[in-house]
Amino acid sequence: QKEVEQDPGPLSVPEGAIVSLNCTYSNSAFQYFMWYRQYSRKGPELLMYTYSSGNKEDGRFTAQVDKSSKYISLFIRDSQPSDSATYLCAMSLRNSWGKLQFGAGTQVVVTP
Amino acid sequence: KAGVTQTPRYLIKTRGQQVTLSCSPISGHRSVSWYQQTPGQGLQFLFEYFSETQRNKGNFPGRFSGRQFSNSRSEMNVSTLELGDSALYLCASSSIAGVGTGELFFGEGSRLTVL
Numbered sequence: 001q002k003e004v005e006q007d008p009g010p011l012s013v014p015e016g017a018i019v020s021l022n023c024t025y026s027n028s029a030f031q032y033f034m035w036y037r038q039y040s041r042k043g044p045e046l047l048m049y050t051y052s053s054g055n056k057e058d059g060r061f062t063a064q065v066d067k068s069s070k071y072i073s074l075f076i077r078d079s080q081p082s083d084s085a086t087y088l089c090a091m092s093l094r095n096s097w098g099k100l101q102f103g104a105g106t107q108v109v110v111t112p
Numbered sequence: 113k114a115g116v117t118q119t120p121r122y123l124i125k126t127r128g129q130q131v132t133l134s135c136s137p138i139s140g141h142r143s144v145s146w147y148q149q150t151p152g153q154g155l156q157f158l159f160e161y162f163s164e165t166q167r168n169k170g171n172f173p174g175r176f177s178g179r180q181f182s183n184s185r186s187e188m189n190v191s192t193l194e195l196g197d198s199a200l201y202l203c204a205s206s207s208i209a210g211v212g213t214g215e216l217f218f219g220e221g222s223r224l225t226v227l
Contacts, residue, residue, distance in 0.1 A: 034215075043116070043202050043218030044155070088155065098145030098160040098206055098216055099168045105154060 003027050006089055006103025015112050019076035023089035023103045026070065030091040030101070033065050035074045038086045038105065047087075048074065079110045114139065116219035118203050124225045130191040133222045137184050137205030143167075144186040145216060146178060149200040158201075161186055190224075198226045 006023045013019055021035075032051055036044035048063040050056045050072075056063045064073040072091075076083055089103040117136040125131050137144050145168075146158040157170040161180035178188040184205075190197055200223050204216035 036218075041220075043204075043220045046215060046217065049215055090155075097162065097167045098143055098204060099157045099170070100145075100155075100216065101157075102155040 001026065002104075004089065004091060004101050004103045007106055008104045010107040010109055012109045012111060013079055015079060015081060015110055017079050017110075019074075019079050019083065019108055019110070021074040021076075021087050021089075021106050021108070023072050023091075024070055025072075025091060025101075027093075027101075028067070028070065029093050031094045032092045033063070033072050034090040034092075034100070035061075035063055036088040036090060036102075038088060040085075044088055076108075079108075081110050081112050084108060084110050116203055116205050116217055118201075118219040118222050120222060121220065122223045122225075124227060125193050126227050127193055127195060129193050130189060131193060131224060132187055132189045133201055133203075133224075135186045135188075135203030135205075135219060137186070137203075138207075138217055141205035141207050141217070142184050143206040143208075144180055144184065145204045145206070146186070146188050147202045147204065147218075148172075149202055149221070150198075155202070158188065193226045195226050198224060200224075 004025045035048040038044045053067045060077045062075040086105040088105040090100040143162045145160040160168040164180045175191045180186045200221040202221045204218045
């Protein structure tokens with residue numbers, strides 16, 4: 001069993017819909033939680049970064065962390081075709097430096 | 113501000129050969145991490161360097177090695193290439209403020225094909 005589980009999709013939604021992504025993890029010691037976006041043939045790009053349980057909002061993106069359930073989510077409001085990409089959750093231990101544990105990534109397709 | 117630069121972007125090697133990949137971090141970033149991305153295993157951590165010292169290492173065989181220079185540029189080397197080493201190799205850099213927090217900035221990767 002992987003430390004971080006993420007449904008690979010693909011997840012297809014119509015333009016304007018809310019995209020809901022999530023990951024579960026098994027290691028309760030994870031302290032930092034991130035969402036990265038990766039377009040085809042590009043490197044991952046950091047979207048959201050959270051440290052504690054709760055919600056964090058940035059424009060159309062909302063990240064949620066529930067440490068008690070070992071569950072993190074990313075919501076994308078008013079989705080656009082340009083949001084079509086693979087979304088990767090990632091998490092790390094305290095003082096783990098650049099060692100992140102990534103989920104498998106969910107491919108999202110937003111259709112016009 | 114220039115991003116993370118990786119060279120070469122694409123390369124083809126044959127089994128048994130060795131390869132060296134290069135990474136130039138964002139100016140001012142002293143931490144460099146390397147990841148391997150494959151369709152089957154996803155993104156897997158290889159190693160990380162900070163101020164020329166390896167701070168962390170993933171679960172890869174000794175054929176995978178790396179180093180960091182005084183200007184923070186980094187190289188990774190894979191010796192005795194195997195077919196399973198075909199992958200996208202990603203380099204990421206982090207500022208001092210981001211060290212240990214996961215705020216990594218990735219390059220576009222070096223796509224290695226082993227025949």
